[in-house]
Amino acid sequence: MTWFLSHLDDVGVFLAWHVYLSAVPLVLGLAIALPLGYLARRYRWLYPPLILGTGLLYTIPSLAIFILLPLLLGTQILDPINVLVAMTVYTIALLVRTVADGLAAVPDEVLLSATAMGYKRFSRLLRVELPLAVPVIAAGLRVAAVSNVSIVSVAAIIGVSQLGSLFTDGFARAFLAPIVVGIVACVLLALALDLLILAAGRALTPWLRNRRAS
Amino acid sequence: MISRIFGWLFDPANTGAIVSRTLEHLQYSVVALALAALIAIPAGMYVGHTGRGRFAVVNLAGAARAIPTLGLLYLMVLLLGPRLTGDVAFLLPNLLVLVVLAIPPILSGTYAGIDEVDPAARDAAKGMGLTGREVLLRVEFPCALPLVFSGLRSALLQVVATATIAATAGLGGLGRFLIDGLAVRDFPQMAAGAILVAVLALLCDLVFGLAQRYAVSPGISGRTRRRTRRARRERDADSGASASRTERDRLDAGASAS
Amino acid sequence: MIEFDSVTKEYPDGTVAVGDLSLRAPTGEITVLVGPSGCGKTTSLRMINRMIEPTSGTITIDGEDSGSVDPARLRRGIGYVIQHAGLFPHRTIVQNIMTVPTLLGWDGGKAKARAMELMERVGLDPAFADRYPNQLSGGQQQRVGVARALAADPPVMLMDEPFSAVDPVVREGLQDEFLRLQSEMGKTIVFVTHDIDEAVKLGDRIAVLDVGGRLAQIASPAVLLAEPASDMVADFVGRDRGYRALAFTGGQVRADDEPTVPLGASVEDARAAAGGARWLLVLDEEGRPAGWVEPAKMAAPASADFLNRGGTVARADGSLRQALDAALSSPSGRGVLVSPDGALIGTVPAGRVVEAIEAERVHRTEGGAS
Known part of the structure; x- marks a missing residue:
């Protein structure tokens, strides 16, 4: 605790x-x-390659991506851009499937009646399909947010500063306090992002709240 | 740079190290996964079958994801290391973390798989006189296999990735090339190590994907011979909208597949 | 009028869903498409608003080739009701009903007023306006579906098994109200069902389609039941088609006076009124039949609690099917006939209804011969 208070600025x-x-x-x-995700849903032949491709990206361990990205982007290994790009790639890998599945979960009869009432493709997507896919997409986004927070800390190994630096510093000096503070801060941050997305998802889906109101 | 990386990869001087580090990495991963599965699959079956503790299981998976793996590794090594001697001082805490991280995805996958079994199939099994244990082993578990596998696969990826960063806490495996290369600014070695780890992860996932194909009944995975287009179309057009899976199912599947 | 002219739908793999279909759905009438699974009835319906494009042939709506109109614009002018209503779960009831008016660019206030008016017309409590579909029962959702289809007052309505997903009692109520609405509005309606009873009840004309989308017969319900054009049609309309056809046969049957007592009559009064007969009819306060009692077994004044209500009641100006059913279902064997306002007219035994049916048949066939 004393360590935390004396290093408040750093943290x-x-x-x-x-x-x-x-x-x-x-x-x-x-x-x-x-x-x-929309393309994967709209053109069925695109679904397997897109899902498989993004799934493969997700299998690559984070440290490997952090090290290999500078090679592809021509950046310096310490450049935070690498981490930003890597995390974006992971997020896409998780969400493409979520978006496609969320859109697929919209009931057929709803799509059918929207078309029959004269919605054009794009406005149907915007007004009917996306709102109805919000719960699924929000759930995927929550998973992505929480795992992003954990994965970002790994970047401390290659020297990109963030909460993970507390782990490497503490380990190098065999000192527990910064590690514990780092873990707690990471968990709280993950929790905060999770709740934020949860709240946003709820706000966007008023119809799910009233289920028992009658 | 690319040529230097491949130069390193195919340098006969490095072949022995590559092979032994790969085997080490595999060994850690498989041992950790097996231990985790030994704990998590029966536990998940129990929770799914009885419904006891489902709240804990559902939340455990989410909470475990929030814990930063790097921090957890260092914490365990610093806490347990001084109490152990020799190689075990590094090996045991690291392995423990790998097991701990692999449990939640397998547990929640198994639970969700059994929880989602069609109640009609369960009732029919009971109605035919199967005991609770038989229902679980002959009906629920086989039906739950796709999600059990997706739990195992995400656990394996987690373990392979975490074993890599565990090299910074003294573990062997392919992570050593990344960490040792970083220490001496030997970029070709780092990049080669990263490529090896990525390939290993992809191959592990591929092997599990194939295992899943053989283990899961075609009646469940949907890999049956295709219905004729005509039959499908008639079903689509003339018997109304086909029932799509509920959103909740998708949520569970989406969450556990990550 | 909607007119199919040699319409064919063939899929790339050679499957013919609809084969050379020509038929007319006259303005202001309900045309029912009926047939077994795979007969292309839904495909035919969806070709009208171009949810499915025909391979060849044309469909005209009031003389205009539907293929020449922008699909979205075409659809905004055609009401469409489907099996599970297909309400938008994320929109309130009133927003659901306002969908097409909003797409057409109506002023918000006008669209809302129209939606509220329609809710009332289809028998929905206006208190439901701000609820979401998942707070309504299946029958209520289906009413919203109908209101939504009517919102922009389209001259044409397409209905695809709209009442099949609700339970039989609710279905019957929805059908009756649908007929009442149609009698007020006179829309041109094409209605798809697999249920021949529903087709007979609702259709002004019924088109029976056979597998592969071939038209087997198109006729009024009475003709379809009396003179099926082929074995397939005869098979499809079913075994008891002779009895069903009675629904379209009106005819006079002479009613006998029936002794009655009011609810609350004493045991003595009831026995006196029955005059030895086993069953006695009891009327309620407004003179409507309430049920039957057995005076010999009465121990207390006639009360609603122990009346036998087994018998159906037929309108004296209704069909012979109703009259026969009333007689067959009555515990006394005497069918109860009432006036349009429900007041008792008298009773009739089954035998006399059958005589009337026979007389009607002779009259019709001789009339047909002359």
């Missing part, structure tokens, strides 16, 4: 970086996964 800076490195990829990943 604050680490936390800010951690938020940046785990939250920005969520937004970018969602923005990219939405059209990809």
